[in-house]
Amino acid sequence: MRAAGLLDGKVVVISGVGPGLGRGLALQCARAGADVVLAARNEERLAEVAKEVGEIGRRAVPVTADINDHAACERLAETARNEFGRVDGLVNNAFATPPLKDLTRVDLDAVRRGFETNVLAALHLTRLLVPALEETGGSVVMINSAVLRHSRRTFGAYKMAKAALLAMAQNLATELGPRGVRVNTIAPGYIWADNLKWYFDHLAKKRGVTAQHIYDENAATTDLGRLPEPDEVADAVVFMLSPLARAVTGQCLDVNAGEWHH
Numbered sequence: 001m002r003a004a005g006l007l008d009g010k011v012v013v014i015s016g017v018g019p020g021l022g023r024g025l026a027l028q029c030a031r032a033g034a035d036v037v038l039a040a041r042n043e044e045r046l047a048e049v050a051k052e053v054g055e056i057g058r059r060a061v062p063v064t065a066d067i068n069d070h071a072a073c074e075r076l077a078e079t080a081r082n083e084f085g086r087v088d089g090l091v092n093n094a095f096a097t098p099p100l101k102d103l104t105r106v107d108l109d110a111v112r113r114g115f116e117t118n119v120l121a122a123l124h125l126t127r128l129l130v131p132a133l134e135e136t137g138g139s140v141v142m143i144n145s146a147v148l149r150h151s152r153r154t155f156g157a158y159k160m161a162k163a164a165l166l167a168m169a170q171n172l173a174t175e176l177g178p179r180g181v182r183v184n185t186i187a188p189g190y191i192w193a194d195n196l197k198w199y200f201d202h203l204a205k206k207r208g209v210t211a212q213h214i215y216d217e218n219a220a221t222t223d224l225g226r227l228p229e230p231d232e233v234a235d236a237v238v239f240m241l242s243p244l245a246r247a248v249t250g251q252c253l254d255v256n257a258g259e260w261h262h
């Protein structure tokens with residue numbers, strides 16, 4: 001399925017282009033007509049995804065960057081403007097998994113490091129691109145998580161970071177609305193891609209069952225009886241970036257096949 005034409009002529013910067021949603025975002029934005037600037041630390045993966053974008057007929061500029069590094073973020077913003085002369089969208093997708101331990105035991109420095117990547121780096125990158133987004137009437141999408149919707153043990157540090165990211169998106173919407181820039185959030189549940197496949201394999205081995213059994217157990221907790229794939233989550237981001245969402249800002253859209261209702 002393609003949102004053909006929705007992002008025609010637009011340029012989208014995507015942080016954290018990994019094998020899962022990051023790649024899906026790059027490809028779906030390209031299929032919707034956008035050129036893309038792709039940032040992550042793994043140069044090889046960026047090149048692979050950029051090649052796939054090229055095969056769709058759009059241009060991708062890979063920028064190897066650690067978003068915790070201020071100078072690298074400045075280089076990323078400059079590259080986007082120099083290569084394309086405009087920026088219409090920023091997707092803050094990069095994510096560092098905080099330690100999955102109870103809050104009563106978790107190492108506070110590790111929690112702090114999680115905040116640096118998952119919250120403050122996203123804020124820094126957004127600030128750098130606001131002038132360009134203001135020129136185009138562009139928009140920002142923060143990738144959040146269904147962790148917002150529950151308080152399960154060991155997910156406390158993850159939830160704290162994502163809750164801060166949501167709060168940040170809402171306040172930025174208020175600050176940037178008068179400047180013509182929209183800021184929204186997409187909160188995926190499970191995303192059926194490499195990371196989750198690896199995790200389900202790990203759980204299956206631990207429990208002595210098949211990975212399909214773990215998939216079926218989790219899929220049964222959703223209204224649609226399946227787990228969303230990266231393209232399906234990415235399409236919600238394309239919508240938020242597109243003119244179809246021109247009156248939508250400060251909102252959070254859950255894309256979880258109905259696992260949680262919000």
Ligand SMILES: NC(=O)c1ccc[n+]([C@@H]2O[C@H](COP(=O)([O-])OP(=O)(O)OC[C@H]3O[C@@H](n4cnc5c(N)ncnc54)[C@H](OP(=O)(O)O)[C@@H]3O)[C@@H](O)[C@H]2O)c1
Pocket residue numbers: 015016017018019020021022023039040041042043045065066067068092093094095096117143144145146187188189190191192193195196
């Ligand atoms: N996977 C799920 O089931 C799931 C569920 C709910 C929400 N989400 C959210 O969806 C988003 C994408 O998750 P995903 O699992 O699909 O991952 P992904 O898009 O496949 O990859 C994310 C990438 O972020 C990059 N990254 C991490 N720290 C970075 C840094 N300091 N600077 C630059 N890039 C950095 C990493 O690439 P490098 O190592 O190359 O830098 C990583 O591969 C995340 O925000 C996550 O919280 C995921």
